[in-house]
Amino acid sequence: MSAANSPDFPMFVSVAEARQMLAALLPALETEWVGVGQGYGRTLAQPLAALVSHPSATESALDGIACRAADTLGASASAPAHLQLTGESRAGVPFAGEVGPGQCIRIYTGAPMPAGADAIAPVEQLIDDGPDAVLVQRPASPADVRPEGGDFRAGEEVMPAGLRLTAPRLALAAALGHARLPVRRRLRVALLSTGDEVIEPGQPLLPGQVYDSNRIGLSAMLEECGCEVLPLGHAADSPGALQAAIDSIGGADLLLTSGGVSMGKYDFMRDLLIVQGRVSFWKVRMRPGGPALLGGWNGLPVFGLPGNPVSSLVVFHVIVRPALTGQPVQTLRLRAGTAFRGLPDKVAFWRANIVGGEVHDYGKQGSGVLRSLSEAGALVVVPEGGSVAAGDEVDVVLL
Ligand code: AMP
Ligand code: MG
Numbered sequence: 001m002s003a004a005n006s007p008d009f010p011m012f013v014s015v016a017e018a019r020q021m022l023a024a025l026l027p028a029l030e031t032e033w034v035g036v037g038q039g040y041g042r043t044l045a046q047p048l049a050a051l052v053s054h055p056s057a058t059e060s061a062l063d064g065i066a067c068r069a070a071d072t073l074g075a076s077a078s079a080p081a082h083l084q085l086t087g088e089s090r091a092g093v094p095f096a097g098e099v100g101p102g103q104c105i106r107i108y109t110g111a112p113m114p115a116g117a118d119a120i121a122p123v124e125q126l127i128d129d130g131p132d133a134v135l136v137q138r139p140a141s142p143a144d145v146r147p148e149g150g151d152f153r154a155g156e157e158v159m160p161a162g163l164r165l166t167a168p169r170l171a172l173a174a175a176l177g178h179a180r181l182p183v184r185r186r187l188r189v190a191l192l193s194t195g196d197e198v199i200e201p202g203q204p205l206l207p208g209q210v211y212d213s214n215r216i217g218l219s220a221m222l223e224e225c226g227c228e229v230l231p232l233g234h235a236a237d238s239p240g241a242l243q244a245a246i247d248s249i250g251g252a253d254l255l256l257t258s259g260g261v262s263m264g265k266y267d268f269m270r271d272l273l274i275v276q277g278r279v280s281f282w283k284v285r286m287r288p289g290g291p292a293l294l295g296g297w298n299g300l301p302v303f304g305l306p307g308n309p310v311s312s313l314v315v316f317h318v319i320v321r322p323a324l325t326g327q328p329v330q331t332l333r334l335r336a337g338t339a340f341r342g343l344p345d346k347v348a349f350w351r352a353n354i355v356g357g358e359v360h361d362y363g364k365q366g367s368g369v370l371r372s373l374s375e376a377g378a379l380v381v382v383p384e385g386g387s388v389a390a391g392d393e394v395d396v397v398l399l
Helices: 015-025 167-175 213-224 239-247 269-276 309-325
Strands: 011-013 031-035 064-067 081-089 103-107 119-122 126-128 133-136 157-159 180-184 188-194 228-235 254-258 278-284 293-297 300-305 331-336 347-355 358-361 378-382 393-398
Touching: 011 015, 015 278, 015 293, 015 300, 015 309, 064 081, 064 133, 157 167, 188 213, 188 239, 213 228, 213 254, 213 309, 228 239, 239 269, 254 309, 269 278, 269 293, 269 300, 300 309, 309 347, 309 378, 347 393, 358 378
Parallel strands: 011 278, 081 103, 188 228, 188 254, 254 300, 331 358
Antiparallel strands: 031 180, 064 103, 064 119, 081 133, 126 133, 278 293, 293 300, 331 393, 347 358, 347 378, 378 393
């Protein structure tokens, strides 16, 4: 069967269509509970409300004294206010009494404000006046009092469902008082690289062979997306080897393959899906990465990335990652420092670097330039039929 002669599946879909079609084949993920210490990189399945208020009491933002603002009005270096010290409040150990007129207590950052006091004078503005009194050289400020619940109040919904738990967000979840978190089950992605010439790093390399860099890079990118990776290793370029690898998969949500999706005689992925399963699309109107393939086999969605490492990286970034995570591709608008050519019927993702707030052509745009995986920090997006002159504003994807 020749797919190119009589395809009964869409060809040359747009990047957005490819993304939507892949996302539509992925399952809704059930909720599971993990300890807050295990939540890094996971996605919240339900919104999180604060179980407590923060601050949990009205407290001082500074080290200094707590007093009545009215007692220090007009205080200056030449005419300091004189206040009697009657105690202290430190973090975790509040002052039990009340601060009266003309009185103050020593207070430290995060310590509860005592009754009667409404302002803070920082330690830098104080001069000791014997063991039990201080001189205050500037008016004490209510702005340095943090009100109870000023950050969040108990019961307030603070984190929405769908939020990816980055390190700071995980810290916030703990501060809200949650010991366990409702997160989405991880998507299980089986990963297979293909190609007779592809071998493991560490083996001697014969002329014409290449180390399997895709499996390593893609596995790390899947981890970054919060997926569980089922490593299938590598399969030779034969329908039998591919079929055996795919048949060995148990319990995955997606099979991600690299290589064997182009026009060559030894590119078997597409025809295998035509015969054994189905093809949802083949080829995307983009460069690099045009030959990408989506299909299914025995109910398992299969996404075929081109083998070329540059192409597979770009397709992963702009199609696979957003489909897996539900997060749109993050782009910045930047000024182009160099020109970027356009392509009549494809969106181009040119490797580039950000230099002094402008985006510059990386130069070698061949898909085989592997060092660009490390050296180019961004992709400049040139829409179909468009072009970019130096000085134009462009969309930029950070790598
Ligand atoms: P293919 O898509 O199979 O036609 O491969 C395109 C190019 O990518 C060829 O030069 C391959 O040698 C190279 N390639 C394929 N798979 C990998 C891989 N896993 N790691 C590195 N390069 C690869
Ligand atoms: Mg190949």
